[in-house]
Amino acid sequence: MSCGKMETRILAYVDGRLKQGERAEVEKHLEGCAACRLRVNEFRAVNELLDELPVIEPSGAFNARVHALVAAEPRKKSSWLAWLAPAPRIAFVASMLLVATVWLGTRQTPTPPIAAQDLPVVESSDYDVISSFTPLSDLSLAPDDDADDSDASQPQQPQQM
């Protein structure tokens, strides 16, 4: 085994986490390598130094705070109640649709029927006037054929009689 391969095994060897075969391989290497032997001893020393750090205890209120956090969690509903409760998004969309429907319904109010007394009364004497009525659209408003249309952009001068 090379010193490079020792890198991945040295810590496991120090911790006693190597399998028997791997352990034997490492020990064989250590017999002939003073540098790796020193490294093993140094890692053991580091491990022992890490053991010296004291363990702290959580404060007295620790459990109470966890209990308070847990108590504040919403309780799960029973399955049939959960089935009744709509999902928030569906409920939101449904309520928006309802509001839109109500709003449109109130906006398109039908025009009230015209009362009979409000209708114009047409007398029989007016029928002749009405029948002789010529709509404006039927009157010829076209310019004379004689008019010069070569300069259509110029305003026409009133003709002197």
Place this chain on the structure above:
Amino acid sequence: MTRSDVQLMLDVKAGDQQSFELLLQRYRTPLVNFLYRMVRNREQAEDLAQEVFLRVYRAREDYEPSAKFTTWLFRIATNLALNSLRDHRYQKLEVSMDAPIVADSEEGDERTMEVADEHPDIEEHLVEEARKKMIRHAIEKLPEKQRAAVLLHKYQELDYSEISKILQCSESALKSLLFRAYETLRVELAPLVAHSVKH
């Protein structure tokens, strides 16, 4: 007979609050210590540990014993610690730009950590405290992921496969990570290591 962590968690899933209480008792001290050594602030460590238990409780309905309970628990804790360190780093950056730092909060935290000790020899006591401080600082100086690996390996005694799942890396990558961390510690603690090796 002591129920396993997985069994307790399955009982919590079934609605047994008492099993949650047992998990709380079993893991509150290891979690607080792990988080304290990660974030270097006792109050923050306790807050994070409480958050870990809350997340465990919230996840009870979906819990499946596909991995060891400790792997899951410390994965939550490690992620929270790493996120907290990242957020705290930004906070520190903002503070350092806005206001002068008047006190070393780390030292304040260390005072809270001291265990009451009726030591007869004050000099010996001071030497011992300086030694502990040196060890603590050596751990604190490790990069975050190396620190997490050392703490999980050394203090929680998790095996390599568990730690690699927690840190989301391969086992060989974890072994290299740990080797580099121990190399750094060996150098940082050289005077103490040399003293130990001689004796």
